Amino acid sequence: MRSEDENTPFYDEPTGELPVVSTTDSRVTITGAEIAEEIAPDAPLIDEQTLLPHWTDAPTGAVPIVVAREAAENDDPWSQIPAPAWREGEADWVAHEDQFDASLLAGDAKTEDARPWEFVVEEEAVAEEEILDEAPRPAPVRAHRTRRTITDNPLAGRAVRSAKAQSNIVKATLTGLAMGIFAIIVFSAGTLPVAFLVLVILAFATAEAYAALRVAGAHPATVLGIGATTLLAISVYNKGQGAIGTITVLLIFFAFIWYMNAKNTIDVLDGIGATVFVYAWIGVFGSYALLLISPISFSDKHGLAYLLGAIILTVTNDTSALFIGRWLGHRPLNRDLSPNKTIEGFVGALVMTLLSGLIILPMISPWSALHGFEVGLVLSFVIPMGDLFESMVKRTLGVKDLGHILPGMGGILDRVDGLLFALPTMYYLAHILQLR
Numbered sequence: 001m002r003s004e005d006e007n008t009p010f011y012d013e014p015t016g017e018l019p020v021v022s023t024t025d026s027r028v029t030i031t032g033a034e035i036a037e038e039i040a041p042d043a044p045l046i047d048e049q050t051l052l053p054h055w056t057d058a059p060t061g062a063v064p065i066v067v068a069r070e071a072a073e074n075d076d077p078w079s080q081i082p083a084p085a086w087r088e089g090e091a092d093w094v095a096h097e098d099q100f101d102a103s104l105l106a107g108d109a110k111t112e113d114a115r116p117w118e119f120v121v122e123e124e125a126v127a128e129e130e131i132l133d134e135a136p137r138p139a140p141v142r143a144h145r146t147r148r149t150i151t152d153n154p155l156a157g158r159a160v161r162s163a164k165a166q167s168n169i170v171k172a173t174l175t176g177l178a179m180g181i182f183a184i185i186v187f188s189a190g191t192l193p194v195a196f197l198v199l200v201i202l203a204f205a206t207a208e209a210y211a212a213l214r215v216a217g218a219h220p221a222t223v224l225g226i227g228a229t230t231l232l233a234i235s236v237y238n239k240g241q242g243a244i245g246t247i248t249v250l251l252i253f254f255a256f257i258w259y260m261n262a263k264n265t266i267d268v269l270d271g272i273g274a275t276v277f278v279y280a281w282i283g284v285f286g287s288y289a290l291l292l293i294s295p296i297s298f299s300d301k302h303g304l305a306y307l308l309g310a311i312i313l314t315v316t317n318d319t320s321a322l323f324i325g326r327w328l329g330h331r332p333l334n335r336d337l338s339p340n341k342t343i344e345g346f347v348g349a350l351v352m353t354l355l356s357g358l359i360i361l362p363m364i365s366p367w368s369a370l371h372g373f374e375v376g377l378v379l380s381f382v383i384p385m386g387d388l389f390e391s392m393v394k395r396t397l398g399v400k401d402l403g404h405i406l407p408g409m410g411g412i413l414d415r416v417d418g419l420l421f422a423l424p425t426m427y428y429l430a431h432i433l434q435l436r
Helices: 033-039 065-073 090-096 102-106 123-134 166-189 191-215 222-239 243-258 268-293 302-328 343-359 369-397 412-432
Strands: 332-334 338-342
Touching: 166 191, 166 302, 191 222, 191 268, 191 302, 191 369, 191 412, 222 243, 222 268, 243 268, 268 302, 268 412, 302 338, 302 343, 302 369, 302 412, 332 343, 332 369, 338 343, 338 369, 343 369, 369 412
Parallel strands: none
Antiparallel strands: 332 338
């Protein structure tokens, strides 16, 4: 930069005097500006490329043309980014397969100068894929195993028996009356007809339980389990309580032989466990009915009266819990296992069972009112346990009923679930209370 006086040297010795600056003209001269004025003296001091105002002008707030041009080309720069998508099911991922093909990551053939997002597929690999696509693919083979994934709540998502409709209640009532009349006729005929009826009921109940296990994916030895249950019932009636241990040992021994040649896809531990479980639940518990009526246990056919008393108390408890629970029930007895069973139904069934033990059982020799009350009090807590136990089994298997042979009631096992727990209790109470 130079001053306006060309005669004044640019580099002078300092004189110590302050320069005089004009207050009327404070212009700053820039080298080269005179040339621009000579070329276009009337041009505004604005850059024609960017249309920016002169740097000495006051800000106007206007948008520069560079920014305005980009805004005109793309009104919303964020519109190029895809919106977030909620993907919940398997089908939701199909809509976005064209954006990224994850299968490309499996390729092994890459060039040295290839970019990370670029893949090179050899022609031989493409031809091989075309041949594989044309060839028929074998059907997938499902391995049948019974073990389930361990979760915090193994009962989550399982089936829950819904409340019976009014039509089912009528069918169940009629079926119950028919069964009651038939039971009275059989008990009037004597011990052997009752033993045969119990044997048939245990065989059908065992078959229902094994069928439910097979539907759930288990592989129990059904024929072996039904045979062991039947043999146990006959042995207990003839030989007494000592036959339970013998038949159980034989069942486990033959179960090992049964599964020695099992397929690899069968879980042997679950198969043997399912077989023995049903046998113990129905066969062993149910055999106490034959143990009660066996001539070895009680004389003068008193065991037949004790078995009939256990059946009467069980039916009274089940029926009272159903109708009183539907009438007054609000609070579930066990929400996880059986939400339809209520505390009000349990209390009502307790009262009705005690009344049945005090009033009905003394009509049958050798029952007394005191013994009827004592047995009724104990069975009032045992019978619901048997019902809840079956509910737990059904929830684990994911079924609502274990059978459909009885109209309005389900299967035979659905009717004798509480009785199975009452039978051994009745047997031992008869000895504890000295019911001879």
